[in-house]
Amino acid sequence: MNANVFSQKPNARLKRIKIVSRIVRILVGLAVVSVVAVISICLSDIIGWTHISPNVLSPPFSKYSSLRAIPVSILILGFVRAGLFFAGAFLLNKLLRFFANGNFFTTENITCIKWLGGLVMSDWLVAKFLDTIASRGLVIGLHDFAKLAIGFLIILIAWIMDEGRKIQEEQELTV
Numbered sequence: 001m002n003a004n005v006f007s008q009k010p011n012a013r014l015k016r017i018k019i020v021s022r023i024v025r026i027l028v029g030l031a032v033v034s035v036v037a038v039i040s041i042c043l044s045d046i047i048g049w050t051h052i053s054p055n056v057l058s059p060p061f062s063k064y065s066s067l068r069a070i071p072v073s074i075l076i077l078g079f080v081r082a083g084l085f086f087a088g089a090f091l092l093n094k095l096l097r098f099f100a101n102g103n104f105f106t107t108e109n110i111t112c113i114k115w116l117g118g119l120v121m122s123d124w125l126v127a128k129f130l131d132t133i134a135s136r137g138l139v140i141g142l143h144d145f146a147k148l149a150i151g152f153l154i155i156l157i158a159w160i161m162d163e164g165r166k167i168q169e170e171q172e173l174t175v
Helices: 002-047 072-100 107-135 142-173
Strands: none
Touching (some): 002 072, 072 107, 107 142
8 A cells, every 4th residue: 555655646746747847838839929929010010011119029129210220130139039039949848848758857858958058048148239239339237147147057957967867877777
């Protein structure tokens, strides 16, 4: 009877992980759909099909009188940031699928986590370029390093997980 109690506990935990992973995957999917909708509306305004005020967008885009007045370099960097967002959403979805399947400390997970950290740091860099070009000057405050620090911490956590995975593999091989 005690064996059944212990065997049900991991299954209940895995079931909770599957539920949370599914909820987060749905939220990430909704975020992707929202970003695609905003990009589609912006592109239709640039083409001339619709007209929206850039004030509804975040800086640096809101500084211009219309979306057609935004310089191409700023639009390209905006699309690069969107591409980083889509790549991050794809990797996060992949990572959550691994977790839902019960794979926690695998090389694939660690690689996904490292890439996510790299994407966060890349987004920080592109955002700084975007702000620099749009405002015609580079302004960096202490709060600007938060995203860079988060990206670094994500990569650090992936490294720690990888070291833990290696230790676990060594212990499994030890008789």
